[in-house]
Amino acid sequence: MPDPASTSPIHGGTTPAALAEALGRVLDTTRLRVNEPLAPYTTFRIGGPADVLYDATTADDLATAITTARALNIPWFVLGLGANIVVGDRGVRGLVIRNQAKAHRLSADGTLWTESGAVVQDLVLETVRAGFSGLEHYIGIPSTIGGALWQNLHFLSPAPERERTMFISEVFASCEILREEGDRRVVDADYIQFAYDDTVFHHRRDVVLSATFRLEASDSATLHRILQENLSWRGSRHPWLQVHPSAGSIFKKIEGVGAGRLIDQCGLKGFRVGDAQISHIHANILVNLGHATSADVQALIAHAQAAVREKFGYELEPEVGFIGEF
CATH class of the missing domain: 3.90.78.10 (UDP-N-acetylenolpyruvoylglucosamine reductase, C-terminal domain)
Structure with missing residues (x-):
């Protein structure tokens, strides 16, 4: 594979097809699409086309796509499940990287390692079935792990009091990021600076590649009850995305x-x-x-x-x- 750092910068006025050709010298061309409408990839079902859309299927692939775009001086944006955003009717210039890096593993001691494109709900169900607590509060919230860390995902739980906001930072151990300076680094919570709806990722162009969480052993039946309570409570207060995006x-x-x-x-x-x-x-x-x-x-x-x-x-x-x- 060519070295992204050896590519020549792209300058303004380049067509989407030319951008795709330049990116295709490094990235898998079978996963590059030109003028791809973005509405189907967002929870709002609104948005014009990306000049180029690319599916990154591993954490390394995600890092390579970003590094390549930076080297070519192409604007880039990482798209997860497309929640909490409004995409403009005229679309997005440059490269949109759809984060499909979903590999993960759950250890017997409750350590969960996952790439940042994994869907939170999928991980919730898997960890609950395995009898580990920590993610069950976030059932029904559309997010990838990357988005969850970006926003410090939170939910009022547990039932019935709903008196405390639970944050995903409470089970966070570390994550590997691609920093805006271009290096990859494993960082802890001190670097992330978790707050309410805020983290370092709101202020720097760092990108989460993978993350590690520490979960606790619990009774699977109890966790399933919490899932049902949270889904019922959320469903009574939020419109259903399947009907009203x-x-x-x-x-x-x-x-x-x-x-x-x-x-x-x-x-x-x-x-x-x-x-x-x-x-x-x-x-x-x-x-x-x-x-x-x-x-x-x-x-x-x-x-x-x-x-x-x-x-x-x-x-x-x-x-x-x-x-x-x-």
């Missing part, structure tokens, strides 16, 4: 008030722009009724912000990422 919560938490409560008190549940609608179930979630565009979503966000500002004086700040060209 969404990006999750749109606005950041306002301590002691709640963004959704403010929007609800403005009478906006059910309000829509085009096919984008403020959910009847949860006012901090916008749903796609079928053919919503990113322009619809932006207009609906602006309307909710203006209504809350006028009635309560609060500024709603989006927590979703806006990716690509709008």
Whole structure:
């Protein structure tokens, strides 16, 4: 395989086909697609085409794709399950790397090693069946491991009190990252700087390649009960993605008030722009009724912000990422 560092930089104005040709000198051409629509790869089912989409199937493959894009001076973005983002109608320029690196192993002592593209729900089910506790709180949340660490995935649990927010950082041991400087390094929680909806990955272009978690032995029947309780509780408060696609919560938490409560008190549940609608179930979630565009979503966000500002004086700040060209 050619060395990514030996490739020549690509300059502005290059066509998607030319980008794919340059990337294909290093990456597997059978996993490169040109002008690929991104809507099917997001939970919102919204978004225009990527110039080039590439499926990275191992952690090494993910690192190589990023290193190659950097060497060629091609803009790049790593896509997991596509939750918590809105992709622009005009798509994403450069290379979108779809993280499909899913290898993992669970040891008898409860140590879980996993590549960053593994789906959290798949790991939840596997560890619960094996009788290990630590991930069961995150059942039903669409995320890869990379996304879970990026956001410090959290959920109110356990039932019935729901008095404590459980964070994935509580079972985190270490992870291997590709740093923005280009080196690979294994780091611990001190480097990650876990906080509420925040980590070092919000502030540096480091990428998680794999991670290790420490789980505890537990009764599998008890864990299955927790799964059922969490799925039921979540399902009663969030629209079902299979029916009404969404990006999750749109606005950041306002301590002691709640963004959704403010929007609800403005009478906006059910309000829509085009096919984008403020959910009847949860006012901090916008749903796609079928053919919503990113322009619809932006207009609906602006309307909710203006209504809350006028009635309560609060500024709603989006927590979703806006990716690509709008």
